[in-house]
Amino acid sequence: MDSTSRSFKDNAKTALSDAQLRRALDNMKEGFIAKRAKAAAKLPEFEALRDQARDIKNHTLENLDAYLELYADKVEAAGGTVHWCATADEARAAVVEICRSVGAKTVTKGKSMIAEELALNEHLEANGLVPVETDLGEYIIQLRGEPPSHIIAPAIHLNKEQVASDFRARHTEFPAERQLEEPQQLVAEARAVLRQKYLDADVGITGANFLVAETGSSIIVTNEGNGDLTQSLPKVHIVVASIEKVVPTLEDASAILRVLARSATGQEFSTYTTLSTGPKRPEDPDGPEQYHVILLDNGRSQMLGSEFQDMLRCIRCGACMNHCPVYHSVGGHAYGWVYPGPMGAVLTPSLIGVEEAGHLPNASTFCGRCEAVCPMRIPLPKMMRHWREREFERHLAPPAVRAGLVMWVFFAKRPELYRFATGLKAMVLGALGRQRGRFAWMPLGRGWTAHRDLPVPEGRTFMELYDERQRAPVRDGIVRALRRGPETERRDAAGERDAA
């Protein structure tokens, strides 16, 4: 997928004035957030399980080469083939080659973020193949020619009326006057349309939530069952997965699965968790005759050993974006590439370069909610700060920002001067704005005043007030507070300030 991350600011502006999008994103608040909180509260071990999940993945990453080799040996022992692909180009070529070798025409696809990263649909089409997305959300956005806007709910930016009108436009085989007001009717229609596609497909492509080194298995987690039909009906099953998806054992996979669904949708367990190991065995009545794994690096090996290694623990649950105020406001498309929200703000610059995606680490209020809910305890805000530092070091930040920061650093390193300058500013602004109480305009301050007024400072800085209050005997303060309670204490402080 081509990135539009460079124009994040414009993308965000457009998104903010899109009423349909606002309505769709509002569903998130009662949806994912409340459900996750409930699921977490229901399992007393949840916090300990998060620590454990982090530790399992850290251990795996520290030994990643060993686990990948053991995993690949197991896949091959079970009759599957592993295609090691260093770049997206290699991976796309490998997929097309497999499809060609079996004379494939139609390809069904389960939901896969790696396939998005590879822009696999466009590539398959360019090679004369017909890809059909089978996850309902992915199917809807494929009809619309849009990329996903969320890593687990790709069509979260749409309302049911929009879906109904797409279905009417595209499913012309059904009577025009049919009812499509209710979600159930839309689901039933998609089910009917896709049923035949599963049966006609020559190749089924899925992603993988995990790869298990112990057994050479790929694991997919779905609620719809589309991934299972995709991988069990066609004669070839291709798994596209990135190298960090490997976990050591079946126990380790189960341990991480305990935090995945709870963090993602608030379910205790997703409806279908399926392990696939090699192709159909001679005695099996069904299943694919070929099983291929596209094992993709695409920049991840370079993240190991760097300050971004922790990001490779990510299990793509989506909790960070579900809880992100910036994501709530602008939606996923504004981020301009495959991965939106906080995880995308860290991962996208790693994968496509900070030159391309330098705006994304700035799309944060640093409120810390993403890190607070991340089941893998990934320090997302810290890593966004790393990217900001790198952006600055590499002179990618705009000149005005650079000049401002350089000036700030000059003062910040000289506390006396800093206090003098801020004291002067507070005094001058305080005096100038005493009448109206706010500024609607200010030289050099348009970035702030274009959207809201600037409140007038109280006339003195925090440090000045702090110094003054330190001088009053501490004991007096305590006695006063105990006698009068916190309310009067606060009024006292306000009174003192007025008097001054």
Add this chain to the structure above:
Amino acid sequence: MSKQAILGAIRRSLGRDPRDSYLAQARLAEHPRGIVPERSRRDRAGQLALFQEQAEAVDATVVRLAALDEVPEAVADYLKRHNLPGDLRLAPDPELEGLPWADKAPMLTVASGRADPEDPTSLTGAFAGIAETGTLMLHSGPQGPTTLNFLPENHLVVLKASQVVGAYEEAWARVRAAYGPGALPRTVNFVTGPSRTGDIEQTIQLGAHGPRRLHILLIEDEPEAGAGEEGA
């Protein structure tokens, strides 16, 4: 070619030697258990009750039967109650095929084998039931075509009480006992309730692509069992 390039890049980033694989090998051999939720540790009756409660919480239905040969009647009942056609596709499992279908459920048309796209209803066995989340563990093999678990609109599953365990780890222990270390059947399916989607305005709709209905026939095949968690 890319294999060595990728492994080499990983080793350079981590500063590791290619021979450093003993830690990984040891973990695979020992497959240590981590934290197992307390809720899964109950006496047998408690585990069965938890299994049922959790399965029902995700829209599966559960009926308890005293013996396996009550299955045909229970199936006929279920189909009638839901106004479903009398065609039933059985997993090619001698235990299910050998049930008294003709005697006890003469109105049903019973066939066995892999799923035909037109089959309305399937009946399969299970490998385990996991009480922790009300999850079924099914797997492929000569007696378990995977398509039966996904293609028909209604999926009925025979689960024996002796197959119910507390946590996922206990189910893995049973898989290892049956298939040997490091080996799995081609497909292992964990199924927790019927198919669903939240892709339209985050409202949960059942029957997205897989079964709309999941009905579990839980057979009491153990004498009043005592307490106890299983070993690894």
